[in-house]
Every structure is written in structure tokens, then in C-alpha cells.
Amino acid sequence: MMTVFEELQRRGLIAQSTHLDKIEELLNREKVTFYIGFDATADSLHVGHFLQLVVMSHLQKAGHRPIALLGTGTTMIGDPTGKSDMRRMMTPEEINHNAECFKRQMSKFIDFSDGKALMVKNGDWLLNFKYIDFIRDVGVHFSVNKMLQAECFKSRMERGLSFMEFNYMLLQSYDFLHLYQNYGCKLELGGDDQWSNILQGVDLVRRVEAEEVYGMTFTLLTTREGKKMGKTEKGALWLDPEKTSPYDFFQYWRNVNDEDVINCMKLITFVPIEEIEAMEHLTGSELNPVKERLAFEVTKLVHGEEEARKALDASRALFSSKSNTDDMPTTELTADEFSDGGIGILDLMVKTALCPSKGEARRLVQQGGVSVNDKKVAAPTEMVLQEAFQDGFIIVRKGKKVYHKVVLKK
Structure with missing residues (x-):
């Protein structure tokens, strides 16, 4: 033993x-x-x-x-x-x-x-x-x-x-x-x-x-390059659900780099080491189920199985292009935050905390890394119009995997 x-x-x-x-x-x-x-x-x-x-x-x-x-x-x-x-x-x-x-x-x-x-x-x-x-x-x-x-x-x-x-x-x-x-x-x-x-x-x-x-x-929790893990656009990755939502917490681990996922499984889960070692040969898309397992196990430990299951279901819905957005991180906007019926994409990125500044939001848009309702934002000057909120909300995507729901409050 x-x-x-x-x-x-x-x-x-x-x-x-x-x-x-x-x-x-x-x-x-x-x-x-x-x-x-x-x-x-x-x-x-x-x-x-x-x-x-x-x-x-x-x-x-x-x-x-x-x-x-x-x-x-x-x-x-x-x-x-x-x-x-x-x-x-x-x-x-x-x-x-x-x-x-x-x-x-x-x-x-x-x-x-x-x-x-x-x-x-x-x-x-x-x-x-x-x-x-x-x-x-x-x-x-x-x-x-x-x-x-x-x-x-x-x-x-x-x-x-x-x-x-x-x-x-x-x-x-x-x-x-x-x-x-x-x-x-x-x-x-x-x-x-x-x-x-x-x-x-x-x-x-x-x-x-x-x-x-x-x-x-x-061992400190770092990436293979030696950079400390646990930093997000909003700051530290907290265990308090009021500071970091269970969904955001789940998504952080779901989106770790391929080269870091096995190490994270070893360090911060109780998955039997024999099971983890059997995963070490996996590469590329084969690691997606491992990332999902990592995110579920860690979220379950910190927030309980019910919250982990909800975050898992929401994540799978996003990856399969379904429309379940109930557990997605959300920002509410009021009509007075719109000027002439719209809000600038850079302002929106900052309000949702998807970017810490307009400068970073501008660079992300210029690199083609921002989409609204699955449509890529073409220019930093683009406006998001109130009429885009036909269902009462829009979905902003940063990069390939970070999603955020923006609700227009009536």
C-alpha cells in the first residue's frame, strides 16, 4: 500500500x-x-x-x-x-x-x-x-x-x-x-x-x-513556464463564490493549457494517481475530457457537487453551441448606459471585466478576438445597439472559450 x-x-x-x-x-x-x-x-x-x-x-x-x-x-x-x-x-x-x-x-x-x-x-x-x-x-x-x-x-x-x-x-x-x-x-x-x-x-x-x-x-501552482496560476482578468481566483462565481471558477480550469492539465490534476485533485498517470500520454483534443474532469473535480471540492454539475452542463452547452446560458457569468446594463441607442464595444468589454482597460480591449478587437452573438467584432469603433438585445441579452465571446452574458435591464 x-x-x-x-x-x-x-x-x-x-x-x-x-x-x-x-x-x-x-x-x-x-x-x-x-x-x-x-x-x-x-x-x-x-x-x-x-x-x-x-x-x-x-x-x-x-x-x-x-x-x-x-x-x-x-x-x-x-x-x-x-x-x-x-x-x-x-x-x-x-x-x-x-x-x-x-x-x-x-x-x-x-x-x-x-x-x-x-x-x-x-x-x-x-x-x-x-x-x-x-x-x-x-x-x-x-x-x-x-x-x-x-x-x-x-x-x-x-x-x-x-x-x-x-x-x-x-x-x-x-x-x-x-x-x-x-x-x-x-x-x-x-x-x-x-x-x-x-x-x-x-x-x-x-x-x-x-x-x-x-x-x-x-510545489507552487505554476504553469510549465513558471508563471503563477490563479490570475484572471478580474484578479485572483478566489474560493468565495461571491468573488469568483462557480462558473468562472470551472471555466478557468476547463481552459488551462494542454501542457499544464496533468500537473494540475496531480496537485489539486484527489483523483487516484494511477488514473492520472494513465492520462499522461494524451495530447491535443484527447486532453479535452481531462480538462473537463479537472474543472469538475476542483469545482466540486470548492463549491459542492451541485454547483460543479451546473457549471459542467453550462460549459458543455457552450461548446456544443446550445443556448443554456443560465449559469454563465452575467453583467446587467440599463438603458441610460447607452448613447444614441448603442454602447461602444470597448466600453462594454471594460464594464463586463472581460478586459481591464480600453487599451487592452482595443488590441483584442484588432486581433479578431471578440465576438458578439457569434459575429466577430470588426473594429474597435463598433457599437453594440440596443436592438441586438432581442432576447433580452447578448453573448460576448472573448477568444475561443471565454463567454459572458450581458442583460439589458428593463
């Missing part, structure tokens, strides 16, 4: 680790308490977080105990990792609201009943620290020279790194120490961009407690 460690490896989820052989032995021999931290920077989780929740679920199903650490303390500072500028300062009220949103969403993927998993907030201990005590007790164990070599700081040195942000690594490292001391946590997990922070946490526990703990990162 395949172990959970072998499952993670076979799916390509493991990126880096402090002691790979010892982590494998630990996961195979013990019921391990591990943690992943989530800073509460928004009122919804996104697909990057979702991959982390999938890893937590794999380990929990194998009998290990997850700790979901909500960063109500660290979010007050903001992680500089991967950021070219300092994050926006957030109020405690915003942070706590976001953390509550996270709690509701996480409970769909992780079983927190009967002590099977824990959810804690690092603000409960970090916000009570006195600065001088913290620097004496924790800061003494950190080398500034070593910290400056970390990738998360290197990329910011030229543009500027605030002293406040420089403290983030100390706070995250202390989290591991606190969770080890209070919950017996032996393993910190995180995205591969958190490697430097995780290393420092492992080192802090060793220095303070003279005990060995471990760190492991997992």
Missing part, C-alpha cells in the same frame, strides 16, 4: 525539505502534528491557499494532525516574500474579519472535529509580546548576515525593505517554537516561496529547545 509520503512525491507536491529521509520516516512511523500558516490578507482564500489545504487533507487522511495557523499577528506586519513593495497596513478589525472568513472556508476541506485538527491564531501570543523581551529572548538567536542572504530579502534590498518587514521572519519562526512547545508540532509546511522563513523556524526550535524539528515545502 502506498504511504502518504510516496503519494505526495508521486504527485510532484514536494519541493524542498530539511531532512527528507527523516521526514519520510516520521510520517510513516508516527502520527505527526504539523502546521501551515495563512496570513489573513483578504476576506477569502484563493487557489494558492487551496493547494495547501489539499496537502493538509492528504496528511490528515493518513492520520496526521494539521494545525491551521491564522496569522492575525503576522498580518499586522506583512510578509515581504515575493512582494516588490510593502503591503498595505491593515487594521486589527480587518484582519480578524478576514480570519473568520478563512475559518469558515477551511472547514469545508479539513475535519476539525474531535481534535482531528486545530485552528489557532498567532495574534493570541504575538500581540502580547513586549518588544524588549522579544528581542532579548528571540532576536538573540538570529544572524542579520544570514537573514540578508535569504531570497525573500535579497529581492527587496534595492527597492527598499522596511525594518518592520525585516521582523516578519522572527515572528514566523517564533510561531513554530510556540506550536512545538504547546502542541508538540514537529513539522512546518508551506509553499516553496516560504523556504527561508521555514528554515529559520526549524533553527530557532533547535537553538531554544535543543530538539530536531523539520520543514518541507511543496
Whole structure:
């Protein structure tokens, strides 16, 4: 029988680790308490977080105990990792609201009943620290020279790194120490961009407690070219249906590139790895059913089977030129948004959020990438007339696969 460690490896989820052989032995021999931290920077989780929740679920199903650490303390500072500028300062009220949103969403993927998993907030201990005590007790164990070599700081040195942000690594490292001391946590997990922070946490526990703990990162959700996935014209791909509709969520995965679909199946679904590996030889149009399976499985996990089924039916209707548009993303227009009985195609593309700007809409039209009711828009100056709304709506298509319903409100 395949172990959970072998499952993670076979799916390509493991990126880096402090002691790979010892982590494998630990996961195979013990019921391990591990943690992943989530800073509460928004009122919804996104697909990057979702991959982390999938890893937590794999380990929990194998009998290990997850700790979901909500960063109500660290979010007050903001992680500089991967950021070219300092994050926006957030109020405690915003942070706590976001953390509550996270709690509701996480409970769909992780079983927190009967002590099977824990959810804690690092603000409960970090916000009570006195600065001088913290620097004496924790800061003494950190080398500034070593910290400056970390990738998360290197990329910011030229543009500027605030002293406040420089403290983030100390706070995250202390989290591991606190969770080890209070919950017996032996393993910190995180995205591969958190490697430097995780290393420092492992080192802090060793220095303070003279005990060995471990760190492991997992693969980031990226395309084959290394570009982060989960970005759309409207921004991040959120797990909250009010921020990203189940249909839009489904369509994102239905439209992934051919070279990325198998990797996505491995990373963010629970489809048996043997089934996925049997699909690896498929190419071209043979991958369309795989993309549909990917979209359905991920949407079912996030939004439930009913919403996934509705999105699947709507997607199939579009691909077969049928007219079921009930679950299509929709924008309502009123008559006063029309001038002389029409609205410019560039204005329409921006209003529907199919394009973030008129400039991008213009380029898309010039490239032949926009259609209205299956008729290609010939020029950026073209107007969409009210009389086109004979059925009360029109269908705007961007590229080959992105559809949007525009309703004329009476």
C-alpha cells in the first residue's frame, strides 16, 4: 500500500525539505502534528491557499494532525516574500474579519472535529509580546548576515525593505517554537516561496529547545513556464463564490493549457494517481475530457457537487453551441448606459471585466478576438445597439472559450 509520503512525491507536491529521509520516516512511523500558516490578507482564500489545504487533507487522511495557523499577528506586519513593495497596513478589525472568513472556508476541506485538527491564531501570543523581551529572548538567536542572504530579502534590498518587514521572519519562526512547545508540532509546511522563513523556524526550535524539528515545502501552482496560476482578468481566483462565481471558477480550469492539465490534476485533485498517470500520454483534443474532469473535480471540492454539475452542463452547452446560458457569468446594463441607442464595444468589454482597460480591449478587437452573438467584432469603433438585445441579452465571446452574458435591464 502506498504511504502518504510516496503519494505526495508521486504527485510532484514536494519541493524542498530539511531532512527528507527523516521526514519520510516520521510520517510513516508516527502520527505527526504539523502546521501551515495563512496570513489573513483578504476576506477569502484563493487557489494558492487551496493547494495547501489539499496537502493538509492528504496528511490528515493518513492520520496526521494539521494545525491551521491564522496569522492575525503576522498580518499586522506583512510578509515581504515575493512582494516588490510593502503591503498595505491593515487594521486589527480587518484582519480578524478576514480570519473568520478563512475559518469558515477551511472547514469545508479539513475535519476539525474531535481534535482531528486545530485552528489557532498567532495574534493570541504575538500581540502580547513586549518588544524588549522579544528581542532579548528571540532576536538573540538570529544572524542579520544570514537573514540578508535569504531570497525573500535579497529581492527587496534595492527597492527598499522596511525594518518592520525585516521582523516578519522572527515572528514566523517564533510561531513554530510556540506550536512545538504547546502542541508538540514537529513539522512546518508551506509553499516553496516560504523556504527561508521555514528554515529559520526549524533553527530557532533547535537553538531554544535543543530538539530536531523539520520543514518541507511543496510545489507552487505554476504553469510549465513558471508563471503563477490563479490570475484572471478580474484578479485572483478566489474560493468565495461571491468573488469568483462557480462558473468562472470551472471555466478557468476547463481552459488551462494542454501542457499544464496533468500537473494540475496531480496537485489539486484527489483523483487516484494511477488514473492520472494513465492520462499522461494524451495530447491535443484527447486532453479535452481531462480538462473537463479537472474543472469538475476542483469545482466540486470548492463549491459542492451541485454547483460543479451546473457549471459542467453550462460549459458543455457552450461548446456544443446550445443556448443554456443560465449559469454563465452575467453583467446587467440599463438603458441610460447607452448613447444614441448603442454602447461602444470597448466600453462594454471594460464594464463586463472581460478586459481591464480600453487599451487592452482595443488590441483584442484588432486581433479578431471578440465576438458578439457569434459575429466577430470588426473594429474597435463598433457599437453594440440596443436592438441586438432581442432576447433580452447578448453573448460576448472573448477568444475561443471565454463567454459572458450581458442583460439589458428593463
